[in-house]
Amino acid sequence: MAITYELIKTCKQTGARLGKVHTPHGSFDTPMFMPVGTLATVKTMSPEELERMGAPIILSNTYHLWLRPGEDIVKEAGGLHKFMNWNGSILTDSGGFQVFSLSDLRKIEEEGVHFRNHISGEKLFLSPEKAMQIQNDLGADIMMAFDECPPYPAEHEYMKKSVERTSRWAERCLEGHKRPNDQGLFGIVQGGEYEDLRRQSAMDLTSMDFPGYAVGGLSVGEPKDVMNRVLEFTTPLLPSEKPRYLMGVGSPDSLIDGSIRGIDMFDCVLPTRIARNGTCMTSTGRLVIRNAKFARDFRPIDENCDCYTCRNYSRAYIRHLVKANETFGFRLTTYHNLYFLLNLMGQVREAIREDRLGDFRDQFFEQYGFNKPNAKNF
Amino acid sequence: MAITYELIKTCKQTGARLGKVHTPHGSFDTPMFMPVGTLATVKTMSPEELERMGAPIILSNTYHLWLRPGEDIVKEAGGLHKFMNWNGSILTDSGGFQVFSLSDLRKIEEEGVHFRNHISGEKLFLSPEKAMQIQNDLGADIMMAFDECPPYPAEHEYMKKSVERTSRWAERCLEGHKRPNDQGLFGIVQGGEYEDLRRQSAMDLTSMDFPGYAVGGLSVGEPKDVMNRVLEFTTPLLPSEKPRYLMGVGSPDSLIDGSIRGIDMFDCVLPTRIARNGTCMTSTGRLVIRNAKFARDFRPIDENCDCYTCRNYSRAYIRHLVKANETFGFRLTTYHNLYFLLNLMGQVREAIREDRLGDFRDQFFEQYGFNKPNAKNF
Numbered sequence: 001m002a003i004t005y006e007l008i009k010t011c012k013q014t015g016a017r018l019g020k021v022h023t024p025h026g027s028f029d030t031p032m033f034m035p036v037g038t039l040a041t042v043k044t045m046s047p048e049e050l051e052r053m054g055a056p057i058i059l060s061n062t063y064h065l066w067l068r069p070g071e072d073i074v075k076e077a078g079g080l081h082k083f084m085n086w087n088g089s090i091l092t093d094s095g096g097f098q099v100f101s102l103s104d105l106r107k108i109e110e111e112g113v114h115f116r117n118h119i120s121g122e123k124l125f126l127s128p129e130k131a132m133q134i135q136n137d138l139g140a141d142i143m144m145a146f147d148e149c150p151p152y153p154a155e156h157e158y159m160k161k162s163v164e165r166t167s168r169w170a171e172r173c174l175e176g177h178k179r180p181n182d183q184g185l186f187g188i189v190q191g192g193e194y195e196d197l198r199r200q201s202a203m204d205l206t207s208m209d210f211p212g213y214a215v216g217g218l219s220v221g222e223p224k225d226v227m228n229r230v231l232e233f234t235t236p237l238l239p240s241e242k243p244r245y246l247m248g249v250g251s252p253d254s255l256i257d258g259s260i261r262g263i264d265m266f267d268c269v270l271p272t273r274i275a276r277n278g279t280c281m282t283s284t285g286r287l288v289i290r291n292a293k294f295a296r297d298f299r300p301i302d303e304n305c306d307c308y309t310c311r312n313y314s315r316a317y318i319r320h321l322v323k324a325n326e327t328f329g330f331r332l333t334t335y336h337n338l339y340f341l342l343n344l345m346g347q348v349r350e351a352i353r354e355d356r357l358g359d360f361r362d363q364f365f366e367q368y369g370f371n372k373p374n375a376k377n378f
Numbered sequence: 379m380a381i382t383y384e385l386i387k388t389c390k391q392t393g394a395r396l397g398k399v400h401t402p403h404g405s406f407d408t409p410m411f412m413p414v415g416t417l418a419t420v421k422t423m424s425p426e427e428l429e430r431m432g433a434p435i436i437l438s439n440t441y442h443l444w445l446r447p448g449e450d451i452v453k454e455a456g457g458l459h460k461f462m463n464w465n466g467s468i469l470t471d472s473g474g475f476q477v478f479s480l481s482d483l484r485k486i487e488e489e490g491v492h493f494r495n496h497i498s499g500e501k502l503f504l505s506p507e508k509a510m511q512i513q514n515d516l517g518a519d520i521m522m523a524f525d526e527c528p529p530y531p532a533e534h535e536y537m538k539k540s541v542e543r544t545s546r547w548a549e550r551c552l553e554g555h556k557r558p559n560d561q562g563l564f565g566i567v568q569g570g571e572y573e574d575l576r577r578q579s580a581m582d583l584t585s586m587d588f589p590g591y592a593v594g595g596l597s598v599g600e601p602k603d604v605m606n607r608v609l610e611f612t613t614p615l616l617p618s619e620k621p622r623y624l625m626g627v628g629s630p631d632s633l634i635d636g637s638i639r640g641i642d643m644f645d646c647v648l649p650t651r652i653a654r655n656g657t658c659m660t661s662t663g664r665l666v667i668r669n670a671k672f673a674r675d676f677r678p679i680d681e682n683c684d685c686y687t688c689r690n691y692s693r694a695y696i697r698h699l700v701k702a703n704e705t706f707g708f709r710l711t712t713y714h715n716l717y718f719l720l721n722l723m724g725q726v727r728e729a730i731r732e733d734r735l736g737d738f739r740d741q742f743f744e745q746y747g748f749n750k751p752n753a754k755n756f
Contacts, residue, residue, distance in 0.1 A: 044705040069698040320447040327422040
């Protein structure tokens with residue numbers, strides 16, 4: 001078994017899980033946030049910086065690597081770890097989400113999805129078998145099943161058909177996966193906001209015995225309380241001895257709320273994407289570094305942060321760099337935001353260990369401003 | 379005296395100088411190449427990376443920092459070193475070159491130069507006194523006198539007037555410089571390709587006793603043999619106990635040829651600029667990483683290089699990043715090119731120490747391809 005999970009303890013105050021995931025490239029503590037390295041690079045960062053900030057696992061995108069540089073080149077390089085010089089763990093998604101969100105003219109059939117390459121316009125076809133072949137060639141520690149991720153809101157009737165097809169595709173993924181001893185394949189529970197469909201999807205997938213399960217189809221436009229409610233009735237359907245991954249979620253509040261609902265792993269482009277626009281996450285809410293008021297502010301981005309950026313650079317300097325479109329400015333904001341979330345997850349784990357994640361949530365939300373009626377969420 | 383120079387030895391084969399320059403922020407061996415950090419950042423690099431690659435001194439641009447973020451902000455931050463978190467030495471130019479090359483509608487008067495800001499269009503005025511005030515506020519270890527740098531070719535008549543004005547401006551610079559104990563001010567010898575004017579300029583300036591001298595007005599479009607000839611009759615006019623700086627020169631061949639003609643310091647945007655276009659300097663000539671032939675080439679950029687980039691990443695990976703416009707790709711090519719030139723200067727110093735810089739030149743030019751009739755120079 002390439003991937004195993006160890007449950008260390010459950011928070012008495014919230015039910016959140018403290019655990020450890022073991023992969024062929026090392027183990028990591030959970031709950032954990034995974035930085036996204038779409039094209040075999042976490043934008044602006046070096047592998048050493050990711051290691052230094054405490055990221056044990058990163059995510060990379062199958063769809064993007066399939067198109068550029070092509071999974072055959074990555075395979076020839078000796079796999080994704082060697083290609084990008086990253087010795088930690090890697091998770092690759094299935095490509096399904098990008099096919100549905102980025103491509104034009106897609107056509108979903110039982111066999112798979114026809115669509116056009118979002119860069120060249122070329123006609124392509126992605127199927128469960130193809131998604132497995134690409135991911136086997138990339139060689140990540142954790143692979144994801146090829147699923148359909150319908151947008152929110154979707155009709156119950158459509159969602160039911162989609163869930164059933166996703167289950168049939170999951171079976172084909174298990175069959176198509178050629179390296180189960182080296183790479184662990186996670187199943188993805190879909191079903192939108194419908195409890196009966198989430199139950200059906202979870203039953204189908206848990207019967208197939210994947211080494212881990214993701215909750216998909218959230219953070220696709222639904223309100224936060226819908227996400228929380230779906231997690232509340234979905235995670236109890238998943239086996240406690242396996243890791244649970246909430247896909248595409250990375251706002252500080254949702255990381256805490258997801259952990260409270262039994263999620264172990266998260267990923268999102270949010271911290272890196274907003275960093276490249278000069279927006280920083282801080283312990284007292286977000287900070288838009290381009291703002292004129294920071295021109296002569298020689299304090300760090302976050303006075304409560306001990307990251308490389310905050311130990312060495314001022315708001316005034318970072319503002320200058322970002323306004324001048326200097327790469328180093330985006331390196332500094334990216335480093336800070338990723339560190340902020342990784343550090344937040346460390347605090348979440350500490351709070352679980354001490355059975356006080358509920359208290360931690362209240363305090364964090366208050367300080368961050370999530371409780372204010374006009375709170376700017378990320 | 380903020381800046382002193384120590385002549386260690388002269389190459390018996392070529393006359394090149396091995397030396398050391400002492401500054402308030404440490405000493406560095408010469409001949410030395412200085413990476414350019416225009417806007418208080420060497421594009422894409424961190425200060426730690428510059429230190430790791432062996433850069434003891436960087437250059438920053440007065441004109442650019444005056445406009446963004448403004449020298450008052452840098453001063454308030456505690457000076458350029460503190461603002462950008464760089465503990466090595468810094469040299470700032472005078473802003474003159476940018477006024478002449480970037481701005482529109484400039485008007486040169488005895489008092490100074492009227493011009494328009496190349497970003498906002500705002501009317502500005504730069505004079506010897508203003509250039510000194512800005513550079514005193516920035517606080518670099520080495521400052522440059524405010525000079526006129528006429529384009530190539532310029533008429534003898536015009537150049538003579540310009541040289542005379544530059545000498546008068548140099549006197550005003552010495553007078554305007556308020557921190558001679560903390561910052562060393564270098565004079566700049568002008569005169570284009572005219573031996574009599576270079577002699578006049580050198581005489582004027584050496585009579586003023588600057589702690590170092592630059593040769594300006596080269597690498598402005600003239601052929602390489604003109605540059606070499608000018609250096610041949612100009613450097614002997616400069617005092618041997620002071621450092622000599624050839625401004626704006628950074629192609630590998632010119633670094634060697636300049637060293638042979640008695641130059642101690644060089645700077646140029648070339649290595650960083652071409653890196654951001656994916657062009658790499660290697661021991662066997664330049665390498666355009668976007669080229670399709672590197673798609674499956676898993677060798678390092680330069681098989682004879684031991685830099686961070688070449689120890690860890692393949693041409694195939696870097697090509698992928700550069701083609702996808704990923705920042706990390708430009709970090710890798712920039713690091714490599716700067717390391718290449720810094721390492722080249724180390725080889726030049728070693729060759730001077732062993733009285734074989736002429737042989738080294740021949741060998742390097744042969745291997746690099748500079749001897750070929752259709753050699754692509756940088």
